[in-house]
Amino acid sequence: MTESPAPETSQPMVRFERVTKRYGSLVVLDELDLDIARNEKVAIIGPSGSGKTTVLRMLMTLEKIDGGVIHVDGEPLTHMERNGQLVRANESHLRRMRGKIGMVFQHFNLFPHMTSLGNCIEAPMRVLGLSRREAEDRARELLEMVGLRDKMGHYPSQMSGGQQQRVAIARALAMRPKVMLFDEVTSALDPELVGEVLNVIRRLGEEHDLTMLMVTHQMGFAREFADRVCFFYEGKIAEQGAPAELLGNPKEERTRQFLSAVL
Ligand code: ADP
Numbered sequence: 001m002t003e004s005p006a007p008e009t010s011q012p013m014v015r016f017e018r019v020t021k022r023y024g025s026l027v028v029l030d031e032l033d034l035d036i037a038r039n040e041k042v043a044i045i046g047p048s049g050s051g052k053t054t055v056l057r058m059l060m061t062l063e064k065i066d067g068g069v070i071h072v073d074g075e076p077l078t079h080m081e082r083n084g085q086l087v088r089a090n091e092s093h094l095r096r097m098r099g100k101i102g103m104v105f106q107h108f109n110l111f112p113h114m115t116s117l118g119n120c121i122e123a124p125m126r127v128l129g130l131s132r133r134e135a136e137d138r139a140r141e142l143l144e145m146v147g148l149r150d151k152m153g154h155y156p157s158q159m160s161g162g163q164q165q166r167v168a169i170a171r172a173l174a175m176r177p178k179v180m181l182f183d184e185v186t187s188a189l190d191p192e193l194v195g196e197v198l199n200v201i202r203r204l205g206e207e208h209d210l211t212m213l214m215v216t217h218q219m220g221f222a223r224e225f226a227d228r229v230c231f232f233y234e235g236k237i238a239e240q241g242a243p244a245e246l247l248g249n250p251k252e253e254r255t256r257q258f259l260s261a262v263l
């Protein structure tokens with residue numbers, strides 16, 4: 001059996017190649033092509049129902065692909081090569097590939113019966129096989145990084161939404177992903193708590209080698225944070241480009257209409 005070649009750094013970290021997703025007769029992603037470079041920060045915007053969250057869910061392997069292929073870090077995500085052919089991946093391939101991706105959801109989805117620290121050590125111990133000591137050291141460092149040094153022993157119900165969301169970010173990072181996905185992570189927060197979460201994400205992007213893909217309604221944040229903004233419309237990228245250009249001077253009428261409704 002031949003080993004798959006080591007991924008080249010010039011390869012995109014994420015590649016969607018003619019990816020199609022349907023729910024019954026509804027085509028949610030329509031032969032989507034999307035390449036995301038290593039360390040690139042991409043913001044996904046677009047009207048409700050345009051397929052934004054589906055892109056993230058497919059990367060998390062939470063959804064079956066109906067057509068096309070997704071590559072992460074140079075390897076097919078849900079398939080593996082055997083004798084020159086692509087076959088459905090086995091559990092161990094899926095587990096390894098899932099380990100490359102971390103996701104933070106709109107609703108923080110923390111374990112309510114665990115402290116911040118407990119939330120951040122559970123998967124590293126269970127999935128990565130870290131000792132409690134190793135997992136706690138890593139979790140402390142990350143909780144400190146998201147500004148929660150004094151909340152390590154707090155339960156989710158004892159924290160604000162912004163604090164809970166920062167725990168969720170630390171928890172995802174504790175698995176050492178290469179790609180971080182953020183799905184409208186500020187939309188369930190009171191307006192005064194949005195800034196603290198966006199600041200953590202901004203710092204993460206600046207200080208860590210991470211590829212980041214973010215579905216967001218925060219156009220101001222997308223403008224300053226992202227290297228590229230993709231405007232989704234009916235399961236395709238209708239327009240994409242540098243944030244200042246796409247948000248300031250969109251070429252497509254659909255993009256203009258969407259932006260004039262949300263800005
Ligand atoms: P967005 O994030 O852009 O609002 P989504 O990716 O969540 O859009 O959804 C795209 C479309 O797929 C929507 O029309 C939605 O109703 C539909 N959809 C999403 N999940 C399911 C599902 N599990 N079953 C049926 N339809 C779904």
